[in-house]
Amino acid sequence: MKNNLKELRTKKNLTLNQLAKMTGLNQATIWRIENGIIIPKIDTAQKIAKVLEVNVENLFNLSVAERR
Secondary structure, three states, X not given: OOOOHHHHHHHOOOOHHHHHHHHOOOHHHHHHHHOOOOOOOHHXXXXXXXXXXXXXXXHOOOOHHHHO
């Protein structure tokens, strides 16, 4: 699943480590999500989206058609 995580994180001038601390997630987990290796559970995606001040749809480029 394509995502905007790295782009959004760098726009906020956050390192992987900083985002990990702010979300309570492991740095390796965030890296794997950024690189499309894993797809996060909804609660994980919500934690990340909250810190980055975006909604989950924007985080993962979800359009209305893709959500169906």
